[in-house]
Amino acid sequence: MKRFEDKVVIVTGAGSGIGAGTALRFGAEGASVVLAGRTREKLEKTAAGIPHGKSLARVTDVAKLTEVEGLVHDALAAFGRLDVMVNCAGVAPDGRITEASVADWREVMAIDLDGVFHGCRAAMPELLKTCGCIVNVSSVSGLGGDWGLSFYNAAKGAVTNFTRALAMDYGRDGVRVNAVCPSLTRTGLTEDMFADEALLARFHERIPLGRTAEPDDIAAVIAFLASDDARFVTGVNLPVDGGLSASNGQPPQ
Template sequence: MTRFQGKTVIVTGAASGIGKATAERFLAEGANLVAVDIERDALHTAFADGDRVLCHVADVGDDAACKNIAEAAGARFGGIDVLVNNAGVAPEGSITKTSPADFERVLRVNVLGVYALSRHAMPYLATARGSIVNTGSVSGLGGDWEKAAYNASKGAVTNLTRAMALDHGKQGVRVNAVAPTFTRTGMTEDYMDEKTVASFVERIPLGRIGEPEDLAAAIAFLASDDAGFISGVTLPVDGGLSASNGQPA
């Protein structure tokens, strides 16, 4: 498919996992790619600068860095058509086990990063009548044990997605999010033991955990003209997990 031929897409957290699969998907569909990550070596291992690729090392939790990302995309490719706010961190711990500094860091990356880059990209997106897709989580739709800061941040992303969809719809900018469940990424590699995976598989109706490509496909759909009348939606990409009310079989 060439749904994004000639369009410019920014993907944050592009060096690995969902971000890398998503960036590869947009490239395969013809897009110009601005691949953003804080990890320089991993980013340049995943992607090489070229005619259609600009690698940009940045911390999305920094407002000035987000301004630079948007300006670099505009200068290199002439505009921005799609923004995928995917970068995030996911520490463990209840509020009594999470330091104020760690809690603030999660909100800075997971929430401020979405706000700041969306804010600086908005003039370009409005010109293009473009699209934003945020990576939320099922943890933003319901709570987890020992994930207080992460739950708070993803809950904020869920409602920020709705707010931006309302505020910028008249400019032609659609804003949606995906909500993955347990997915095979670098962030979850410490939990890929047989027992943990089996516990998730038991609860997921489709009988497997998520793969980065599952999310990439959903993100590409929401960003495309195929979803041209969809905005303000957080789409669970969870194998049917959220269809349950939580009671045991």
């Protein structure tokens, strides 16, 4: 399946986890993929899985608008157009408000929220030319609260509603804007959780499909939302959570 042949896609956070899985999925479906992240070695490892000549790796700090604008410029210089912007870079400091630091707050807002804003703002002029689309990576943590993750909840909650507002503002111009909201997914950010078998068992008990997510699970839904198969879908914050959000919180019988 080559839904993205002749399309150009930018993926931030592409060095690992969901971002890497997403970049590889678009590459497998024929896209030219621009990979952005903070570590060149990780980006180049991901790029190695994309057909020769169809990837470009750029070290980028999404917290800085000028760097994201430069990323879009480089994408245009290399491939001539932009069709899809995937804003995936993120961090998740934990701790209650009296325990996590002010620096933690600034970091999560700079990357998880400002990074999405920067990506959308820099990409939009080019997406208007191609009637392209944006897929933001929010979280189930942007739809409800977590224990000990209030900073992350605040940032992802903002991404969720920002996605809705952009979809309204740009729909009549031909640009779709959606978000995915993953539940617990195996990434570098969650490796400590995946090492805790007792904790994982508690997650599995609550998720109707009985397992946690892999990056490929999320990447497949991002690709769907970016494709013509979702041509009448915009303003959606789609839970990719194995049915977790279907529950009212009661334990299984």
